[in-house]
Amino acid sequence: MEQASAKILIIDDDSQVRYSLKRVLGSHRFAVVEAGSGREGVEVASREHPDVIFLDHRMKGMSGLEALQHLKGVSDRFLVVMMTAFGTTKTAIEAMKFGAFDYIVKPFDVQQVLELVNSALEAKADRDKTEAYEPLLDSDDYKEGIVGSSQPMQEVFKQIGQIAASDVTVLITGESGTGKELIAKAIYRHSLRSAGPYVPVNCATIPENLIESELFGHEKGSFTGATKTRKGTFEICDRGTIFLDEIGDMTLATQTKILRALQEGEIQRVGGSSPIKVDVRLIAATNKDLEQLVEEKQFRQDLYYRLHVARIRLPKLIERNEDIPELVDFMLQRLGKQGNTEVRRVSANARTLLTRYSWPGNVRQLENVINRACVIAQGDTILLKDLPQELTDWAVENGVELSPGTSAKPPVPGPKAGEEKRLSGRSDKGSTAREGDNLTDCFDRLYQLLREKNREAILKVIESEMIRRALAESEGNQAKASRFLGMTRATLRKRIDTVSNG
Numbered sequence: 001m002e003q004a005s006a007k008i009l010i011i012d013d014d015s016q017v018r019y020s021l022k023r024v025l026g027s028h029r030f031a032v033v034e035a036g037s038g039r040e041g042v043e044v045a046s047r048e049h050p051d052v053i054f055l056d057h058r059m060k061g062m063s064g065l066e067a068l069q070h071l072k073g074v075s076d077r078f079l080v081v082m083m084t085a086f087g088t089t090k091t092a093i094e095a096m097k098f099g100a101f102d103y104i105v106k107p108f109d110v111q112q113v114l115e116l117v118n119s120a121l122e123a124k125a126d127r128d129k130t131e132a133y134e135p136l137l138d139s140d141d142y143k144e145g146i147v148g149s150s151q152p153m154q155e156v157f158k159q160i161g162q163i164a165a166s167d168v169t170v171l172i173t174g175e176s177g178t179g180k181e182l183i184a185k186a187i188y189r190h191s192l193r194s195a196g197p198y199v200p201v202n203c204a205t206i207p208e209n210l211i212e213s214e215l216f217g218h219e220k221g222s223f224t225g226a227t228k229t230r231k232g233t234f235e236i237c238d239r240g241t242i243f244l245d246e247i248g249d250m251t252l253a254t255q256t257k258i259l260r261a262l263q264e265g266e267i268q269r270v271g272g273s274s275p276i277k278v279d280v281r282l283i284a285a286t287n288k289d290l291e292q293l294v295e296e297k298q299f300r301q302d303l304y305y306r307l308h309v310a311r312i313r314l315p316k317l318i319e320r321n322e323d324i325p326e327l328v329d330f331m332l333q334r335l336g337k338q339g340n341t342e343v344r345r346v347s348a349n350a351r352t353l354l355t356r357y358s359w360p361g362n363v364r365q366l367e368n369v370i371n372r373a374c375v376i377a378q379g380d381t382i383l384l385k386d387l388p389q390e391l392t393d394w395a396v397e398n399g400v401e402l403s404p405g406t407s408a409k410p411p412v413p414g415p416k417a418g419e420e421k422r423l424s425g426r427s428d429k430g431s432t433a434r435e436g437d438n439l440t441d442c443f444d445r446l447y448q449l450l451r452e453k454n455r456e457a458i459l460k461v462i463e464s465e466m467i468r469r470a471l472a473e474s475e476g477n478q479a480k481a482s483r484f485l486g487m488t489r490a491t492l493r494k495r496i497d498t499v500s501n502g
């Protein structure tokens, strides 16, 4: 997707690099300006407002990294691609750390340069369409640490309020990552026992032979290794609240003892002979289908009834996706307060994708995606490119239309990289670039393939060029492009994958 109006600045003290880059970019209708040093580059950038800057890493006078820092001071509207003759880990890391958009090692080929410019322009278009999240809510509204204006979550909050004044056992169910632990804590905070202890116990992570002793304690000498008498959670938590997480993973034997503790209000230590009175409130949670476990006799029916005196079902994130912008806002604010990110905004496309995605891992997955995006993002905005591939792939598969100027997947590249003529660079002084006339180049390449009797590759080159044009014309809309090309969307996607993966 060539964008006629885009302006590119090349900063390099090697005139040959400037010359050949200018020829390639100029022939693709980009406006090109040049600078022969870092200092001059900073001046030209502030005067010309380029969209993308190619910046040499090693220059006489002001170094590339220094220039990069000055450029950041000029404006954050352009994206900088660092160029270097040597691909070392250190320079690559430094360049990205100082906020370069990307990094390219000389000698590079035409295709590589064009792809980079296109992806920089896409990222820029994406960023320019950014909408700020903040401030959706006052930070006061986030004090509870639970976000949810949607109807299903409002129901949950109402239920918490309704049971706040009673001491009933609560069963929280919901898929993994829906916030069961968070809600359990909120129930406790709003309960009559909020001044007492709150102890979470995860039944799935404590080994079976230890869970009884963990919950009910043991007498000295009751089993090998029991060198001292020890109190269990029920005793420690007297007058408090125990959160029994993953209760569906508990053995039948332990279930019996829990039932007794609930019914009789007493427990017995492992190896102990006399019952001990306890006063605890139980909140239990599971992502398993307890009804089914009861049917399969894996879970005691009487305990099941005893537990779900009050029951809170947490909705899947997809069932309350109108909460997603607020959740993202909340997560960004929290990360910002912890000093972990400068990111404050999300581009329109990234936001569309975040809101539409299916989130099998629910809020936890969203949290992971946002944390990761904040680490990768350059500047203060999460862009589409900062979201994991699985999300963008999902968008393509599910025909989620992202606004023009960006496509969920990068546009189909032209002929394979590496087969192109090299552009001149310091380590490649001998070969002068001859690209300019695209058509001649293209036929040269096809003729070479014919010489190699590689007819299949010839068809592929032609097809991928047709696909590229169709996608460009439809602004990345695969449904439209596939209709035009007379192929199914699945076939089109397969072709795109083949070409992108080389």
Ligand SMILES: Nc1ncnc2c1ncn2[C@@H]1O[C@H](COP(=O)(O)OP(=O)(O)OP(=O)(O)O)[C@@H](O)[C@H]1O
Binding pocket: 145, 146, 147, 148, 174, 175, 176, 177, 178, 179, 180, 181, 182, 183, 287, 327, 330, 363, 364, 367
């Ligand atoms: N409504 C919400 N508002 C803000 N953050 C939330 C919300 N729901 C969940 N989270 C966050 O998502 C993450 C997962 O929540 P939590 O651990 O409570 O889920 P869970 O249902 O217990 O998951 P699992 O079944 O895997 O244990 C936590 O970091 C939590 O802070």
Ligand SMILES: [Mg+2]
Binding pocket: 180, 181, 245
């Ligand atoms: Mg949990």
